[in-house]
Amino acid sequence: MGVLPGTSPEASADEGFGLALRGLSVAYGAHTILRDLSLDVPAGSTTCLLGPSGIGKSTLLRRVAGLIDGPGTVQATDGKPLAGRVALMGQGDGLLPWLNALDNVLLGSRLRGERADRDRGLAMLARVGLADAAASRPATLSGGMRQRVALARTLMEDCPLVLMDEPFSAVDALTRLRLQDLAAEMLAGRTVLMVTHDPWEAIRISHAITVMTGDPATISLTLEPDGQTPRAIDTDTARDHWRELMDALGEMA
Amino acid sequence: MSRLLTAVVTTFVLLGLWQGYVWLSGIEPFLLPGPIAVIETLIARHELILRHLGTTAQEIVLGLLIGSALGVAAAILIHAIPAARRIGLPLLVISQAVPVFALAPLLVLWLGYGLWSKVAMAVLIIFFPVTTAFLDGLRRTEPGMLDLASIMSATLSPFRRTVALMLHVRIPAALPALASGLRVATGVAPIGAVVGEWVGSSAGLGYLMLHANGRMQIDLLFAALFVLALFSVLLWLSVDALLRRALPWQPDSFAR
Numbered sequence: 001m002g003v004l005p006g007t008s009p010e011a012s013a014d015e016g017f018g019l020a021l022r023g024l025s026v027a028y029g030a031h032t033i034l035r036d037l038s039l040d041v042p043a044g045s046t047t048c049l050l051g052p053s054g055i056g057k058s059t060l061l062r063r064v065a066g067l068i069d070g071p072g073t074v075q076a077t078d079g080k081p082l083a084g085r086v087a088l089m090g091q092g093d094g095l096l097p098w099l100n101a102l103d104n105v106l107l108g109s110r111l112r113g114e115r116a117d118r119d120r121g122l123a124m125l126a127r128v129g130l131a132d133a134a135a136s137r138p139a140t141l142s143g144g145m146r147q148r149v150a151l152a153r154t155l156m157e158d159c160p161l162v163l164m165d166e167p168f169s170a171v172d173a174l175t176r177l178r179l180q181d182l183a184a185e186m187l188a189g190r191t192v193l194m195v196t197h198d199p200w201e202a203i204r205i206s207h208a209i210t211v212m213t214g215d216p217a218t219i220s221l222t223l224e225p226d227g228q229t230p231r232a233i234d235t236d237t238a239r240d241h242w243r244e245l246m247d248a249l250g251e252m253a
Numbered sequence: 254m255s256r257l258l259t260a261v262v263t264t265f266v267l268l269g270l271w272q273g274y275v276w277l278s279g280i281e282p283f284l285l286p287g288p289i290a291v292i293e294t295l296i297a298r299h300e301l302i303l304r305h306l307g308t309t310a311q312e313i314v315l316g317l318l319i320g321s322a323l324g325v326a327a328a329i330l331i332h333a334i335p336a337a338r339r340i341g342l343p344l345l346v347i348s349q350a351v352p353v354f355a356l357a358p359l360l361v362l363w364l365g366y367g368l369w370s371k372v373a374m375a376v377l378i379i380f381f382p383v384t385t386a387f388l389d390g391l392r393r394t395e396p397g398m399l400d401l402a403s404i405m406s407a408t409l410s411p412f413r414r415t416v417a418l419m420l421h422v423r424i425p426a427a428l429p430a431l432a433s434g435l436r437v438a439t440g441v442a443p444i445g446a447v448v449g450e451w452v453g454s455s456a457g458l459g460y461l462m463l464h465a466n467g468r469m470q471i472d473l474l475f476a477a478l479f480v481l482a483l484f485s486v487l488l489w490l491s492v493d494a495l496l497r498r499a500l501p502w503q504p505d506s507f508a509r
Contacts, residue, residue: 067400067409094401098425098502110407113419137502157405220312 013220017078018043020189024072026059033059035216043077046192046229048202050245051212057195061063061165068230087159093146095138101125105153115150124152128182144175155186162187164194181239184230203238205229211248221248283469295476302480308457310484312368312446316375321435324383332391349381354448361453371449377446382437390430426487429503432496441494443485472479
């Protein structure tokens with residue numbers, strides 16, 4: 001795999017930073033979703049937030065991204081502001097249907113009024129295996145291809161911190177495995193905070209797994225599986241992890 | 254092809270019934286002329302009818318252009334500026350609650366007998382569907398897209414960020430809604446122009462119809478009406494085709 005400008009792990013490791021979340025609370029109306037939640041996200045590794053649907057995982061992610069406000073602090077461990085150093089990959093692909101794949105990848109620079117680096121955009125598409133689809137509109141691509149375009153767009157932003165909100169939940173099982181491999185490979189060296197409801201996904205690609213349960217949500221377990229990601233999930237260790245995670249998730253019921 | 258055939262057959266059956274009634278009942282031609290008489294008048298007086306069509310078409314097209322531009326601008330202002338929303342939204346509803354037909358004499362008084370009072374009528378009638386449709390579109394941008402774009406533009410000043418989101422995300426995402434508004438507008442624009450001509454004018458198909466009616470030239474009235482309807486349908490079809498070409502990414506399907 002060739003090294004592209006701004007995509008090498010070394011380049012992002014230089015400016016890598018972790019996150020310190022302290023006392024975060026979020027309420028929608030009378031309903032408190034998060035109360036006084038604290039979490040450390042180590043630099044340069046992937047942390048998974050695992051929890052059942054509706055627990056407030058996405059809310060936490062949106063709070064970290066600065067999309068909603070509330071009590072508590074979200075700080076980068078290097079003390080600098082987060083703005084401009086965060087990329088988001090959401091539940092849907094979030095592709096703009098009127099732009100082709102390449103222009104979707106270049107969306108960030110368009111929004112900021114910068115000159116769009118088309119060559120780098122094409123190289124990103126090539127890295128996710130979609131060099132031929134640069135001129136295709138999202139509607140003509142399959143769900144898996146659209147998620148790969150979204151991944152290329154995320155990488156194009158070249159941010160040290162990447163927030164992912166169940167990015168592969170809308171594709172079939174096999175495509176999901178491939179996308180997890182691709183994401184693990186391409187996001188290596190960056191700080192990733194990913195939200196998922198799928199224990200297998202968490203075991204497969206994260207360095208640390210944090211389980212969220214309860215209402216308002218609290219952290220009930222933190223697990224750090226050994227070894228390299230993406231991890232095989234047909235091992236005894238993986239199955240043990242799975243059981244442990246399921247137990248932790250089950251406590252809320 | 255079979256759809257075209259159905260349309261042609263239906264048209265001829267209806268025209269045949271109409272002509273048959275005229276022949277059998279012996280009704281006076283100044284009350285109800287048959288389709289053959291109407292077609293004869295259409296051919297004999299086509300120069301007159303086309304001249305008046307020119308006036309009406311000009312009013313309709315100008316009204317559409319100006320009304321759409323104002324509607325688009327109003328929707329963006331109402332969406333983007335809280336003060337404009339507080340003042341603009343009630344005004345928008347009130348503007349539609351006042352019957353445009355009641356305003357027609359006033360507009361003729363203010364803007365004169367010529368083109369502009371009719372253009373103003375068309376603008377008044379078009380403005381509401383365009384504004385509401387586009388505003389709805391602007392309000393319904395998919396939250397996922399906005400989240401993403403907000404994060405990507407986090408380093409911009411709040412003003413530049415709002416503008417960037419508007420230009421690159423909200424407005425393009427709202428274009429299909431705007432297209433719906435423009436289709437409605439194209440359908441109702443001729444009403445505005447013709448009502449304006451009825452209230453006071455010296456040219457246009459509306460004027461010609463009123464004039465012919467007053468002189469019992471019902472065949473001419475029908476001929477003018479036919480041309481107006483044909484023009485309106487063709488205008489709508491062209492606008493519809495243009496909009497579909499302009500928005501090729503919009504899913505487009507009828508019931509199967």
